[in-house]
Amino acid sequence: MEKRFYSLPPLPYEYKALAPYISEEQLRIHHSKHHQAYVDNANAILRKLDDAATSGSEVDIKSLCKELSFNLGGHLLHSRFWETLAPPGEVGKEPSGHLADAISRDFGGLEKFKRQFSQAAMSVEGSGWAVLTYCFELDRLMIMQIEKHNVNVIAGFPLVMDLDVWEHAYYIDYRNARAKFVEAFWSVVNWDGVSDWFSEVRS
Ligand code: MN
DSSP: OOOOOOOOOOOSSOTTTTTTTSOHHHHHHIIIIIIHHHHHHHHHHHHHHHHHHHHOOOOOHHHHHHHHHHHHHHHHHHHHHHHHBOOTTSSOSSOOHHHHHHHHHHHSSHHHHHHHHHHHHHTOSSSEEEEEEEETTTTEEEEEEEETTTBTOOTTOOOSEEEEOSGGGTHHHHTTOHHHHHHHHGGGBOHHHHHHHHHHHHO
16 A cells, blocks of 8 residues: 655645735745645654664654654644635634634633733744644633644644744744734634634534
8 A cells, every 4th residue: 555645735825815914925935945844854754664664674763753743743733824824804804603602602702712812822932833722522612832843732632723933934024023923813814714624623
């Protein structure tokens, strides 16, 4: 059976489509260089493991596990990030359906959720992510703050929406001003897509 590998998902919009909130240059580098690198690195690790499976040679499994967690985490988080975004004006301005209900039940309303999510994004130490996730057991939304691509992850919890606050996500547009990028993010959230995705995740 032929082995399969990860690939860079195409963006569901053009590189210039999120301007002025995220510029064409920023988005192009982020997607085609940074995300691509995580895909390539994850695949390189899988090839090493495949070689070991074929040849029977020893691998440093501890370090490969660590690298796989980092690079595959990067691939999965970025893939959800591109789907979390949409060109301004092309989608609804707020969540709908189950997501709207759950946000109001679990956070006390959209504004309170946005404040808490922004705070999670702002306060990541170093590079990382703010993620809206969901606990199936409790039927409850939660915020997850991930450092790098893989630290503080709650195992088995899905990515409902996420925000990349690595400096590579905003340095061209906002230099070191993470707060300005986090504020701009809310203008390009794909609420229709995220609401549909949440309904799918839940069922
Ligand atoms: Mn990134």
